[in-house]
Amino acid sequence: MWFLVRRFILAFIVVYMQTAVIWQISLMTMTIITQVIILGRLQPFVLPSKTKYELFSEVVVMLVMYHLICFTPFVPDVDMRFRLGYSVSAIVIAHLAVSMAILLRITYLDLKFKYIHRNATKVHEK
Amino acid sequence: MVPNLTLINNGTIMKDGKTYPVLEVLVEPGDDSDPDKLTFVWNATAQTNTTLTLQLYFDQARWVSSNSNPDKFILIFRDPLMFTGQNGLQIEKEHYALERDLPPQLGADDSEAQAVIGDAVEGAKNAVRVNFVLTLVLSAGLNQLLQMIHTQQLVVLMPIFKVIMPANASLLFAQMMAIAAFDFFETGPYLDVLLNLQPSDPANSNFAAVGFESRFVMHNMGTLLLALIFYLVSAIFAFIMRKMCCDIVVHKGQLWHEQLFYGTLINIVNESYSIFSVSCLINIQKLEWSSAGLIVMSTTAIILLLLILTYPLVYGIFMVKIFEELRNEEVKKKHGEFYKELNLDNGSWVAF
Numbered sequence: 001m002w003f004l005v006r007r008f009i010l011a012f013i014v015v016y017m018q019t020a021v022i023w024q025i026s027l028m029t030m031t032i033i034t035q036v037i038i039l040g041r042l043q044p045f046v047l048p049s050k051t052k053y054e055l056f057s058e059v060v061v062m063l064v065m066y067h068l069i070c071f072t073p074f075v076p077d078v079d080m081r082f083r084l085g086y087s088v089s090a091i092v093i094a095h096l097a098v099s100m101a102i103l104l105r106i107t108y109l110d111l112k113f114k115y116i117h118r119n120a121t122k123v124h125e126k
Numbered sequence: 127m128v129p130n131l132t133l134i135n136n137g138t139i140m141k142d143g144k145t146y147p148v149l150e151v152l153v154e155p156g157d158d159s160d161p162d163k164l165t166f167v168w169n170a171t172a173q174t175n176t177t178l179t180l181q182l183y184f185d186q187a188r189w190v191s192s193n194s195n196p197d198k199f200i201l202i203f204r205d206p207l208m209f210t211g212q213n214g215l216q217i218e219k220e221h222y223a224l225e226r227d228l229p230p231q232l233g234a235d236d237s238e239a240q241a242v243i244g245d246a247v248e249g250a251k252n253a254v255r256v257n258f259v260l261t262l263v264l265s266a267g268l269n270q271l272l273q274m275i276h277t278q279q280l281v282v283l284m285p286i287f288k289v290i291m292p293a294n295a296s297l298l299f300a301q302m303m304a305i306a307a308f309d310f311f312e313t314g315p316y317l318d319v320l321l322n323l324q325p326s327d328p329a330n331s332n333f334a335a336v337g338f339e340s341r342f343v344m345h346n347m348g349t350l351l352l353a354l355i356f357y358l359v360s361a362i363f364a365f366i367m368r369k370m371c372c373d374i375v376v377h378k379g380q381l382w383h384e385q386l387f388y389g390t391l392i393n394i395v396n397e398s399y400s401i402f403s404v405s406c407l408i409n410i411q412k413l414e415w416s417s418a419g420l421i422v423m424s425t426t427a428i429i430l431l432l433l434i435l436t437y438p439l440v441y442g443i444f445m446v447k448i449f450e451e452l453r454n455e456e457v458k459k460k461h462g463e464f465y466k467e468l469n470l471d472n473g474s475w476v477a478f
Binding site: 001003004005007008010011012013014015016017018019020021024025028043044045046047050057060061064065067068071072073078079081082084085086088089092093095096097099100103104107111 | 188189192193194233236239243246247250253254257260276277278279280281283284285286287288289290291292293294295296298299302305329330396399400403404406407408411434435437438439441442445467468469
C-alpha cells in the first residue's frame, strides 16, 4: 500500500506544487527517508538481496534528488549545471546498467532452471 | 498551393509603408535572461501540406531558457494567406502569432556526449524489449522486469519539479520515460482523429520534456491506455464467462479472473500507478466540457481519479483482512502474486 501511496504523493507534488519547488524537494526527500526506514526497520522482503537492491535504488533516487537541488537558482552557472547534468545522467545510466545486469542474470537462471527441470522430467518419464 | 522554402526564408511584404519578412521569428528573453546571449539565425527546412519545420541556430545555445522563467519563441505570420494548404486549409486568425516556451538547448560541445548517452539508453530499451519478449514466449518471470522499472518511474518523474533542467539531462529523462512508462507506441494522433480533438498544449515545458505533452489523460497514458482498455475488456469478458451455465466456460472464466486480479497482470497495473496518477491529475487541473471529445477526456480523468484513490485503500484492507491466512496453500495459490516476496514473519505491517 505504501508503494502506491508514495507514487500518488509524487504525482500530487509534481502536478499541484509547481510554484513551490522547496516543498516538492522536501516532500520527496521525506518519502525517500520513509522508504529507507521501512526497508531497514521492517525488513519486508524474504530475500536480503532484494532489500539491498531496494536500498541501492533509494540511494540513486536520493542522489538524483540532490542534483535537482543544484538545478534551481541555487547554482546560477549554466556550464556547472551542464556538468551536473552529465553527472546525473551517469548515475541514472549506472542504475539502469546494474538493474539490467540483475534482470538478465535472473532471466538466464530462470530459463536454465526450466530447461534442466524439463530434461529431468523427460528422463523420469522414460 | 504551399509556398516554397526560399520564399518563406527570404520573402518580404509591404504593410503600412514598412517592409516585413513574410514569416517573422523572434525570441523574447525570460525575466532573468541576458538578451545578448540569445542571438540566433533561423531557417525553414521542410514543409508539407499541414506542417512547417523551422530550425533555430543559437550562438550560445546552453543559455537558452537557463533561468527560472523560460525564454519564449514567437512566430508571426505577416502574410498568412501565403500559407494556404493545397486543400484550401488556412491558418486561423488567432494563430497568426504563436508563442511557446523554448526548451533548454544543447551546446555545440554536447553533441558527442549526448550521442553516447543516447546509445546507452537505446541499448537499455532493446534489452527491455528482448526481456519482455522472452518473458512472454518462454513464460519466464515478468516480476524482475517490473522491479527494475519501478525505480525508473520515480526517477523519470522527478525532472517535472519546478527546476531548470539542463538539456543534456532533460533529453536522457525523456528517453528513459519510454522504458519506465512502457511507452513504445504513440496513441495521441489516433485519439485526436477518433474523438475530434484539437491537440492540447502541455501543462508546462517540464512536463513536455519527460513526455507528458498534452493535458489530456488518454494522450499522456500512451501505450498504457491500450493495456488498460485490454485489461478492462478482459475483466468484463471474464465476468460474463463466470456467469454462464456451461461448466467449462465458467472454469475458464474463473482462471481468467484469477490471472487478471491476482496474477502478474495486476503487478503491471501497480507499476504503472504513478504514470496513471500524473496523467489523471494533469487533466483534473483543467476539466473541459465543451465538446464530445473533451467530455470523454474529463469523464475518464474523474473516473480514473476515483479508481486511483480507492485502489490503495481496497488493496491495504484486503491484505490485512486475509493476512492470517496468507500461509494457507489455497490462499497462496490464489493471491500469491500479491505477496510472494514479502517476509510474513515480520507481522501484518508488511502488508503495507
